[in-house]
Amino acid sequence: MVTEGKVCECKDCIVRSLIFEHVSSEELGTFCNTKREQFFKKGQIVVKQGDPISDFVYVKDGLVKLYNEAGQGREQIISIARPYDFISLLTVFSETHYHYSVSAIEDTTVCIINLEKIKELVRENGSFALDLLERMSRTADKLIKNYNDINLKNLRGRIAYILLNFADKIYLRNRFDLPVSRKEIAELIGMTTENVIRILSEFRKEGIIRINGKEIEILDKPKLEFLSQHA
Amino acid sequence: MVTEGKVCECKDCIVRSLIFEHVSSEELGTFCNTKREQFFKKGQIVVKQGDPISDFVYVKDGLVKLYNEAGQGREQIISIARPYDFISLLTVFSETHYHYSVSAIEDTTVCIINLEKIKELVRENGSFALDLLERMSRTADKLIKNYNDINLKNLRGRIAYILLNFADKIYLRNRFDLPVSRKEIAELIGMTTENVIRILSEFRKEGIIRINGKEIEILDKPKLEFLSQHA
DNA sequence: CGCGGCTTTGATGTTCATCAAGTAAAGTGG
DNA sequence: CCACTTTACTTGATGAACATCAAAGCCGCG
Known part of the structure; x- marks a missing residue:
């Protein structure tokens, strides 16, 4: 195909096959323009508690921690996210601001996609919507199981x-x-x-x-x- | 409208305006046929850990507890769900079987809708999909905040x-x-x-x-x- | 009416947080 | 590059918070 190179790198990204399985190359193109990758050195902050949510962020490579700054310097780590985990998945559709922070605990590359574009895609592509629901369901479920396990x-x-x-x-x-x-x-x-x-x-x-x-x-x-x- | 009475009671249900806001009367009709209401006396079990998930369940009236049976008779209560809370919201899209139980802690009426119908609706109605994502996001978020709050x-x-x-x-x-x-x-x-x-x-x-x-x-x-x- | 589950209080012991103090490692500025 | 500062790590001692155990009263239900 002539335009292959122009679409964007997502096309061959392993992440695509995991989440954007039901998204066509054309659809992919429409928001890949707004997509960007960003590198964070170990220790750097990816998202700061209180930041407005305008993007959909996922880990492409590396390791990050999601944590809550509870005051008096006391931090609670909510979870550790690996490649293909969606950092924003838990709040992104219900809140306007993050209420946790994210920082890289290893050198990390994240992909950042405009949230409005994701929402558009949900509206237009039912299979993608279902995939996202499944993904989110799984993320929340694992987290809850984790809390319960540890508490016992x-x-x-x-x-x-x-x-x-x-x-x-x-x-x-x-x-x-x-x-x-x-x-x-x-x-x-x-x-x-x-x-x-x-x-x-x-x-x-x-x-x-x-x-x-x-x-x-x-x-x-x-x-x-x-x-x-x-x- | 002539068919008003025939659609189903959902039409005037307060729940509808909360979740099915973007669902038309026609769409509502297509799965209202499969919908049923069920009453549970205080103490009765609504969902049993290990049951296959085939329906989408929400609380219409009353109060239920979601809990985990961890063995040795030890139970952990995950949360208490009120009217308009979606009992199945956390696992329903990622798992085939419940891994928690639900029982009524007050006399309770739940609405039960075939899950496949919900999935169809997600595929066909983008606004509904977004509403569901938001709802799920909020549910998970509240739960996590709760755990963190209590742990401190x-x-x-x-x-x-x-x-x-x-x-x-x-x-x-x-x-x-x-x-x-x-x-x-x-x-x-x-x-x-x-x-x-x-x-x-x-x-x-x-x-x-x-x-x-x-x-x-x-x-x-x-x-x-x-x-x-x-x- | 008696049995089992829920509630209550007290006594005891264990687990865990806190405090203290010191060493090692890692950043920082001259 | 080295003194300096800060942050991470480590161990021990102490006390507080909490679970466990025990015993008894209460209530609902068959």
């Missing part, structure tokens, strides 16, 4: 859970570098920094994991799974 | 929060009958039954509330608000 566990169980999460859901291997500080782990699973450290040390002494700074290796996965389930 | 509070703060919630959000008055047991309050805000009772008693002794069985009256609202915020 004691501190050892929570640390076990989060370590397994990194190993099995994010990095897909048993040795990885933690993308977050001990303090951030604490904010993610609702405990204090000191206890995160203490329990990681306990696990190390018990031979369940090996620690070298940010580097973690899981040595006894069955034990970790047991702790995650039964504590 | 100590037990006294949680009880204060939940009492204010009943007074200001659900019953819109300072004297009301609790629709839930002490045990259920505990399951809702993550604490033990004994401590719910203990703290309610403390509040009573401190003159903040009056208790008579299930009946609660808030006597010192500013104090309760202070506790909810600062504890």
Whole structure:
């Protein structure tokens, strides 16, 4: 096709096949003009709590955290979002301003699409609307399940859970570098920094994991799974 | 109009104006045939965890609880849903089976619409799709905010929060009958039954509330608000 | 009328947050 | 590049908050 190169890079982006599966190349073209990619270095803020919502943002590459600044410097991490996760998915259709912040915890590239264009597409393309509903449903569901899971566990169980999460859901291997500080782990699973450290040390002494700074290796996965389930 | 009476009762239902605002009478008619209302006495189960999802359910009148059966008889209440809340809204588009249960905590009437019909409508009516997205977004958002709010509070703060919630959000008055047991309050805000009772008693002794069985009256609202915020 | 679930209070113990103090690591300005 | 400052990490000691256990009264329901 002659105009292929002109449409936009979305066409070959893996993201497209995941979300924009039912969107034709023509339709894609209409809002790809307004689309832009933006790179954020680890630590940089992608979205600031209170910012007006005018765009639809998703992670193309990297890792970000969504968090709530509750005052007195106390932060709560709502979730960690991976590639193809939609940062704005939870508020974007009901609010005018973000009520959480997003920052990169690894070098990250996000795609930014004008929200009005997305809404137009929803109006015009029913299959896309359904895909978006499904996606949103899944996102909310996972989040709720996560909260419930964590709330039932004691501190050892929570640390076990989060370590397994990194190993099995994010990095897909048993040795990885933690993308977050001990303090951030604490904010993610609702405990204090000191206890995160203490329990990681306990696990190390018990031979369940090996620690070298940010580097973690899981040595006894069955034990970790047991702790995650039964504590 | 001649066919008015034949369309279906949805036409005059207050729910319609809230969600089906952008749905024409004709469109409404196409799936109103499959719609049914069902009454549940207080205590009855509306949806059972594990049930296949084939319908879209919302509360027309009454009050229900969404809860998770985590095993060992331990239940976690996810939320309490009021009229016009969509029970299925969180999972219905991404899952084939419910992973929570729903039961009536007051006499309740729900409306049940075939899910496929809803999906058809989403495909055909873009404005309806957007309304649904907004609705879902709002539901998920409120839920997340709720979790975060509660997690930051100590037990006294949680009880204060939940009492204010009943007074200001659900019953819109300072004297009301609790629709839930002490045990259920505990399951809702993550604490033990004994401590719910203990703290309610403390509040009573401190003159903040009056208790008579299930009946609660808030006597010192500013104090309760202070506790909810600062504890 | 008796049984099971809900409610209440008290006593006890565990878990966890807080405080304190020190080391290591990472940024910052001269 | 090095002194300096700040931020992250670590460990121990202490106390408070909270769960658990136990016992008894209450209420509704079959």
